[in-house]
Amino acid sequence: xxxxxxxxxxxxxxPDPISTARAIRQACVDVGFFYLINHGVDEKLFKxxxxxxxNFFSLPLEDKMKLVRRNHRGYTPLYAEKLDTSSTxxxxxxxxxxIGSLEGKSVVSKLNQWPAEGxxxxxxxxxxxxxxxxxxxxxGACDSPNGFLRLLHYPGELQxxxxxxxxxxxxxxxxxxxxxxxxxxxxxxxxxxKFNRPQIWEDxxxxxxxxxxxxxxxxxxxxxxxxxxxxxxxxxxxxxxYSMAFFLDPNPDCMVExxxxxxxxxxxxxxxxxxxxxxxxxxxxxxxxx
Numbered sequence: 001x002x003x004x005x006x007x008x009x010x011x012x013x014x015p016d017p018i019s020t021a022r023a024i025r026q027a028c029v030d031v032g033f034f035y036l037i038n039h040g041v042d043e044k045l046f047k048x049x050x051x052x053x054x055n056f057f058s059l060p061l062e063d064k065m066k067l068v069r070r071n072h073r074g075y076t077p078l079y080a081e082k083l084d085t086s087s088t089x090x091x092x093x094x095x096x097x098x099i100g101s102l103e104g105k106s107v108v109s110k111l112n113q114w115p116a117e118g119x120x121x122x123x124x125x126x127x128x129x130x131x132x133x134x135x136x137x138x139x140g141a142c143d144s145p146n147g148f149l150r151l152l153h154y155p156g157e158l159q160x161x162x163x164x165x166x167x168x169x170x171x172x173x174x175x176x177x178x179x180x181x182x183x184x185x186x187x188x189x190x191x192x193x194k195f196n197r198p199q200i201w202e203d204x205x206x207x208x209x210x211x212x213x214x215x216x217x218x219x220x221x222x223x224x225x226x227x228x229x230x231x232x233x234x235x236x237x238x239x240x241x242y243s244m245a246f247f248l249d250p251n252p253d254c255m256v257e258x259x260x261x262x263x264x265x266x267x268x269x270x271x272x273x274x275x276x277x278x279x280x281x282x283x284x285x286x287x288x289x290x
Contacts, residue, residue, distance in 0.1 A: 005190060005202035007031060007212070012120060013038040021127035028128065028215050032228030033190055035210040036121070036179070043209060046181055049151075053242055056097060057153040064095075072148075072284060073098045078155070084169035084233075085286050092168050093158050093236065100148040121177075121213075122248075129223060130261045141176065141250035146280070148249070154187065154234060154241040167234035167241065173216040174283040175249035175276075180212040185241040187234045188212070194231040201233070218250060218279060221271045224262040252277025 008027040014020045027034040056064070067075045076098070079091030122142060123133040136142050154167040167187055172194075182188070189201040204212065220229035234241070250256065257273035 003200060003202045005031070005204060007204060007207075008034045009207070009210070010034050010036050010213075011038050012036060012040070012124075017124060017127060017133075021124050024124055025128035028125075028223075028227040030228075031190070031192060032215045032230035033204065033232075034213050035207045036213045037207075037210045039121075039179075039211055041181075041211075049244060050183060050242055053097075053151040053153070053244065056151070057095060057242075067097070069098065073100050081287055082169060083171035083287060084166070087166070087169050089164065089166065089169065093165055094152055094154045094167050094234070096153070097151045098148055099151070100146070125177075125219075129226075129259060131259065136250075140254045141276070143251050143254075145251055146175070146247075146249035146276070148247045150245045150247065152241075152243045152245065154236065154243075156236075156238055156240040158236060165236055167236050170231050170233045172220075172229040172231055173214060173247065174218070174280055175216040175247050176218050177248045178214050178216060179246045179248070180214070180243060181245075182206060182212075182243040183241065184208070185237060185239045187237045187241055189233055189235060191231040191233075192228070199231075204232075216247070216249075217283070218256050218276060221256050221274075221279075222259055222262070224258045224267065224270055226262050249280055250276040252280070 008023060008031070010020060010024055010027065012020075024034065061077065064075045065077065069076045069080075074097065076096045078093060078095050081094070081096075082089065082091045119142075122136050126133050126135040129135075132138070158165055170191065180188075184206045186203060186206065188204040190204055191199045191201050193200065214232070215227045215229050217229045219227055252275065254276045255273050256276050256279065258269035258271065263269050
């Protein structure tokens with residue numbers, strides 16, 4: 001079954017942080033997704049990155065394969081990844097290019113400058129959880145965090161198949177937060193109740209100038225499932241689709257454990273503590289077909 005959804009809109013320049021934090025909390029409890037506007041990223045920069053992404057993916061396959069993925073960085077060809085590990089399909093019909101800080105180069109990571117808007121979003125999420133606004137910084141999550149930018153290309157024309165074809169099969173994101181920007185072509189769908197049958201998939205529409213933000217599995221673990229790491233997928237539309245996703249994952253050594261504000265005697269922690277790096281590595285191992 002398929003419907004449509006209007007995501008909540010969060011304005012990062014709102015002068016009332018408490019009101020904004022409440023709106024973020026409601027969005028993360030209800031949907032796990034929201035639009036982020038006035039985020040400080042210039043539209044011209046986005047268009048330049050999009051153009052360079054198109055240039056790269058238009059290269060011959062043999063040239064792109066020279067940069068094939070190593071240590072979760074570099075090029076991933078069509079059908080090499082299957083986000084829904086239970087799926088019997090050959091793989092997801094997308095190609096991508098991962099960009100991230102060098103592993104083991106903490107000094108390099110510390111040199112990266114975070115825009116004030118990015119720091120503000122993390123602070124607002126902390127406030128939304130009834131925590132001090134600098135909680136995630138003090139917890140070490142934002143001390144040289146694992147930040148990855150993934151450029152994505154979904155071809156418009158696909159080979160004929162008797163199987164259902166997915167641009168990105170059903171999955172939840174593994175980390176803390178994801179910020180997504182697209183070229184405006186549709187295809188993104190969310191399933192708010194992932195354990196219900198039949199699953200109801202809702203189209204997420206493009207909002208010009210906005211990021212689509214969603215909660216990842218590590219944030220869901222931190223919040224004892226108060227905040228949803230929502231199942232989502234990308235379905236082919238017959239049109240080429242380009243997008244870029246920024247995955248904000250905690251520092252690999254950060255311990256992800258249930259927040260005191262999210263558990264009680266009647267609602268004990270659902271997950272044991274785990275190092276962020278170990279959790280991410282476990283999830284990535286089963287993602288790739290080859």
